[in-house]
Amino acid sequence: MKIVLNGEAREVAATDLAGLLAECGFSGRVATSLNEEFVPAGLRAAQALTNGDRVEVVAPMQGG
């Protein structure tokens, strides 16, 4: 399946959001959105992915 992960086109095997995080090596404190909608951590496993989905994975960063 082709998705866009953090702005980059990717070919992935995962079919849900939790699987995508595992496949791409994300762990720890991250938050996710799917097609610009927040997906809480507890709902990632139930969140199916479809071709062309846009996924954002964010983490703590420096800020002012």
Added chain:
Amino acid sequence: MGKTFYGVELPNPLMLGTAQYPSPALLEEAFRASGAGVATVSLRREGAGGTGQTFWQMIADLDVLVLPNTAGCHTVKEAVTTAHMAREVFDTKWIKLELIGHTDSLQPDVFQLVEAARILSEDGFEVFPYTTEDLIVGERLLEAGCEVLMPWGAPIGSGRGLNNTYALRAMRAEFPDVPLVVDAGIGLPSHAAAAMELGFDAVLLNTAVARAGDPVAMAKAMMAAVEAGRMGYDSDPIEARDMAEASTPVIGKAFLS
């Protein structure tokens, strides 16, 4: 005794940003040297190797209050979504709400700010709105559920200090019981002290420390400045006057001419 921020009493009046330091080591050293009790942070795309996790560990080790921001957001939807992500990642209801309206000045879009503040407050967030010195906007933000107001001193990163002391003083007078924070625009310790001398409850700054040639020394200077400013305000300072008033007694001066 200072006012509380959503029920939390801060150890001192300095909130310090974590961006733009020459290195993570200098960030940590400067932050510890400052003694600031609140660290502002952000959310950005996670990089390869989990760079965000390394940063988070350092912040967690500082053992301070964390205030995540919505920096860079230009729409209500974007800011609200970012706030939800921040609440999950940082495990806090606090959110520094930034709705940017102007590219060059990074002036807040106060119309969207009020709307986002209402949505987030109703959803249980404790909103720290980055706003202008406009009194009516301040009133609307309080009506929307905010219990703190954070007017700008000057545009973010400009180091200009307090552009409009008249309006900031008016804000203090208008909202005597609301915790007020000057957020952004501070360049020098004297600017931070001036904000506190106006009766503000805290100062939030970042660039002034991070971009100083010696961030560690500047971090200490800023803490000294906010503490001095607060003590000055609490000491009921004298009124300025136009002409001199001799401080040494006139009575008893020897006749020598």
